[in-house]
Amino acid sequence: MNRPIPEPALALRAPDEVMRLECLGASHPTRLSFLRTLMRRAAREGWRFTRPLWEIDAEGYGRALYQVDTGARSYCLVAFSHYLPEERRTDRVIAEAWDTSYALYDGVPDRDELDRLEANVPRQEAGRFTARELTLSRANKSVRLFDSLVATLASGVAPGRAAIDAVGYLMRTTAVYGNGKFGIADRDVLRDRPELGGPFQAEMLTVWLIRSFTLDLAEHCARALGGDRAVPLEPDLRRRIGVGNSTGLGMAPFLVRHPTLLHAWIHARETALARVRALPDITPGQHGHLLAAIDRAREVAGRWTTIDAVQSARIAGLRADLDRLHMAAVSLDPGVDHPCDRLYRFARVALGLEAREYAAALLIEPFGALVDDLADTMAVDEDALWRMDGTLPAHALLARIDDAYGWAAAIDFADPASDARFWYVSADKLEPRLGERREEPGADREQPLAIARDVMRLRAHLATLPPERTVAEIVLERPDWRHVVQRVLLLSRDHLYGEVRDNLLSAALRPIDLLRCKLAFFGADQFDPRSDRWLRISMFRGAPFPEELSAGEAA
Amino acid sequence: MDLSLNEVETLAAKAARGAGCSWGEADEMGRAARWLAHSGLAFAPTLIAFLEARGTLARPRAVDGQLEAPGPACPLATGCWLVDGAGAWTMVDLPDVAFPLLLLPFAARAAHLAGRPLRFTSREGAWTLTALGELSGDEPGGVRSEGQSRVACTGDVPSPARPVHRRAAMEAADLRVLQTYALNTCVPESEGSRSRGAGGGGTDDD
Numbered sequence: 001m002n003r004p005i006p007e008p009a010l011a012l013r014a015p016d017e018v019m020r021l022e023c024l025g026a027s028h029p030t031r032l033s034f035l036r037t038l039m040r041r042a043a044r045e046g047w048r049f050t051r052p053l054w055e056i057d058a059e060g061y062g063r064a065l066y067q068v069d070t071g072a073r074s075y076c077l078v079a080f081s082h083y084l085p086e087e088r089r090t091d092r093v094i095a096e097a098w099d100t101s102y103a104l105y106d107g108v109p110d111r112d113e114l115d116r117l118e119a120n121v122p123r124q125e126a127g128r129f130t131a132r133e134l135t136l137s138r139a140n141k142s143v144r145l146f147d148s149l150v151a152t153l154a155s156g157v158a159p160g161r162a163a164i165d166a167v168g169y170l171m172r173t174t175a176v177y178g179n180g181k182f183g184i185a186d187r188d189v190l191r192d193r194p195e196l197g198g199p200f201q202a203e204m205l206t207v208w209l210i211r212s213f214t215l216d217l218a219e220h221c222a223r224a225l226g227g228d229r230a231v232p233l234e235p236d237l238r239r240r241i242g243v244g245n246s247t248g249l250g251m252a253p254f255l256v257r258h259p260t261l262l263h264a265w266i267h268a269r270e271t272a273l274a275r276v277r278a279l280p281d282i283t284p285g286q287h288g289h290l291l292a293a294i295d296r297a298r299e300v301a302g303r304w305t306t307i308d309a310v311q312s313a314r315i316a317g318l319r320a321d322l323d324r325l326h327m328a329a330v331s332l333d334p335g336v337d338h339p340c341d342r343l344y345r346f347a348r349v350a351l352g353l354e355a356r357e358y359a360a361a362l363l364i365e366p367f368g369a370l371v372d373d374l375a376d377t378m379a380v381d382e383d384a385l386w387r388m389d390g391t392l393p394a395h396a397l398l399a400r401i402d403d404a405y406g407w408a409a410a411i412d413f414a415d416p417a418s419d420a421r422f423w424y425v426s427a428d429k430l431e432p433r434l435g436e437r438r439e440e441p442g443a444d445r446e447q448p449l450a451i452a453r454d455v456m457r458l459r460a461h462l463a464t465l466p467p468e469r470t471v472a473e474i475v476l477e478r479p480d481w482r483h484v485v486q487r488v489l490l491l492s493r494d495h496l497y498g499e500v501r502d503n504l505l506s507a508a509l510r511p512i513d514l515l516r517c518k519l520a521f522f523g524a525d526q527f528d529p530r531s532d533r534w535l536r537i538s539m540f541r542g543a544p545f546p547e548e549l550s551a552g553e554a555a
Numbered sequence: 556m557d558l559s560l561n562e563v564e565t566l567a568a569k570a571a572r573g574a575g576c577s578w579g580e581a582d583e584m585g586r587a588a589r590w591l592a593h594s595g596l597a598f599a600p601t602l603i604a605f606l607e608a609r610g611t612l613a614r615p616r617a618v619d620g621q622l623e624a625p626g627p628a629c630p631l632a633t634g635c636w637l638v639d640g641a642g643a644w645t646m647v648d649l650p651d652v653a654f655p656l657l658l659l660p661f662a663a664r665a666a667h668l669a670g671r672p673l674r675f676t677s678r679e680g681a682w683t684l685t686a687l688g689e690l691s692g693d694e695p696g697g698v699r700s701e702g703q704s705r706v707a708c709t710g711d712v713p714s715p716a717r718p719v720h721r722r723a724a725m726e727a728a729d730l731r732v733l734q735t736y737a738l739n740t741c742v743p744e745s746e747g748s749r750s751r752g753a754g755g756g757g758t759d760d761d
Contacts, residue, residue, distance in 0.1 A: 130557070131559070131721060131722060179561050180559030180560060180561025180562050181559075181562075183557065183558065183562065184559065185559065186559050186560050186561045186721070187561070188721075189721070383586075386586065387638070388639055390639025390643075391643055424741070424742040425742065426742060426744050427738060427741035427742060427743045427744060428743075428744040429744075430741065433742070435742070440745075441742070441745075442742030445741065445742050448578040472636060472639035472640055473617050475579065475635065476617055476635070477616075479576070479580045479635075480577045480578075480579075481577075481579070482577055482579025482583075482635070483578040483579035483582060485579075486579060
């Protein structure tokens with residue numbers, strides 16, 4: 001008699017596992033990442049892309065428009081290219097001038113609007129913007145690749161693949177601003193527009209169109225330099241070029257300040273994985289798709305380079321692990337016994353964290369029909385969740401802390417290393433920074449990101465109060481607890497993936513773990529930490545260009 | 556100056572924090588300012604007056620479920636109390652609230668959370684909030700109260716909500732005052748923090 005095969009539980013991986021910084025810092029892009037969502041929608045809805053304006057001179061300076069018609073509306077990337085003196089070249093957010101600058105415009109700008117934008121967009125933070133601008137961005141040329149590629153193309157020679165793969169992008173953005181910054185449109189404006197209503201869709205569209213501009217600009221410069229001798233880039237080499245990005249601490253507090261959004265993203269990803277693991281069998285076609293995804297991952301890992309010693313070691317381990325994952329996937333019988341679950345369990349037991357999380361991302365790749373609907377759950381109306389039940393008694397709040405913040409109770413805050421750092425905002429640049437509490441001034445102006453410490457302090461305070469004292473009474477008397485109480489109430493029952501379950505003040509904190517988590521949700525790869533607090537990445541590498549889109553390619 | 560509503564919210568929250576409000580109440584002030592701007596009300600002059608007078612206002616206390624204050628009460632603390640208990644009351648008598656305009660966004664949120672229209676009566680007049688938390692078209696009017704305020708559910712059908720505003724106009728002088736308060740939340744930079752806090756000098760060699 002056949003023994004029944006146990007159904008794998010549809011349980012999601014636990015927050016205590018996936019919300020650790022170590023795990024968040026091993027995140028990889030998935031098919032639910034925001035740039036993938038954008039490309040799928042553009043393909044599905046047949047968005048049309050054109051370049052109605054190209055006013056770029058022989059040296060590569062001037063302005064251009066990239067227009068997208070989504071059916072419902074039109075949007076334009078307005079691109080400016082400027083001369084940048086070498087001494088002003090820095091790719092940190094603190095720069096004040098750039099090679100190129102961009103705005104995503106709501107509609108199609110006329111000449112007057114273009115002139116207004118030209119007076120402001122190149123100045124970025126120092127400019128002033130209107131509700132017609134949906135995003136604001138800037139990018140610098142890759143010193144290693146841009147000029148050499150232009151020279152090669154100009155001389156009529158096809159560039160080598162190795163030179164392109166070594167960098168992977170012609171330009172690197174240093175910020176893509178949205179949501180009302182510097183006067184641009186509030187995110188509310190996009191909420192009722194399905195084409196850009198999902199998380200960071202306007203930002204992804206901006207970067208996707210910037211990619212086109214960087215390639216068009218390089219080919220334009222090559223023609224201007226080489227005349228008839230110049231050749232364009234081969235389509236398959238073109239594809240290998242994405243957009244670079246440098247990201248620093250500015251992005252880190254976002255995940256802590258928007259916990260319900262973080263929950264929605266992680267919950268969607270984990271639900272997708274659980275659905276796939278619960279499949280009793282998969283088709284040979286899906287099996288082949290999975291093998292192809294693993295092979296692509298091996299190629300990506302093969303060209304992934306970094307100067308960071310920790311990440312270098314991880315990548316070396318990842319390459320070996322992906323070979324083992326490939327072997328295990330090849331020998332997987334797709335027809336029996338929950339093959340995806342078996343492969344995930346293999347990854348969990350036999351592979352390192354980088355490869356385990358990569359496997360989790362790759363496993364959902366063949367199953368768009370099963371998981372893509374989850375992308376619609378990744379936008380959150382944070383306002384609607386902004387409430388707190390003031391009638392809850394202190395003892396119930398205490399119980400909620402004990403249920404959901406056990407990880408925080410395990411941190412020994414008597415150890416100076418446990419609160420060695422503090423988060424602050426710099427007065428000069430209005431950017432988040434991380435300071436050393438015992439070496440630098442400013443801890444009295446600490447930002448409220450000390451979640452573990454503050455929840456534990458709240459717990460101690462609650463223990464001194466009458467158990468029936470209500471939450472409303474507690475925060476009326478002690479308003480300094482309001483944000484902590486509100487957070488616990490929001491995240492201790494319904495949004496368990498909303499809290500990063502680690503100590504953000506620790507001397508051992510690597511802030512890039514937070515950055516990588518967010519960037520992976522954007523769809524970034526090639527994570528290249530430049531220190532423990534900023535990193536470079538690439539986006540859209542290997543992805544189709546807007547004009548090449550077909551449903552098959554983008555799905 | 557034409558501001559986005561997100562700029563209004565961020566600026567008001569930082570200014571409130573910079574003036575000494577707790578993080579949680581400062582966030583509430585940010586949302587309140589956004590609601591006022593969205594409703595087409597000039598929030599900045601009242602917010603500035605409130606931040607300047609903040610130290611002289613009474614923080615209310617809850618006694619047997621009722622708020623009490625020995626003098627004009629802080630509208631922010633009172634507003635927070637109001638929304639924290641929203642849905643659990645049909646009428647609340649409040650102490651005399653200073654700068655009652657700043658309580659209006661909280662009454663609006665309470666109306667939204669309760670799903671019922673509310674009428675807010677204060678020493679500066681009375682307003683009606685719709686069940687969706689919008690300000691009805693009525694001009695402030697009605698009986699002005701002395702010495703106390705009241706928020707009560709109303710069976711009256713409010714007149715239609717005022718048109719909403721997507722942007723906020725602000726006087727440059729008001730903007731400067733609020734930015735000065737906001738700067739109190741930031742840490743002045745030193746050479747050391749500049750290179751260390753951001754994570755390196757960052758030459759562009761790539």
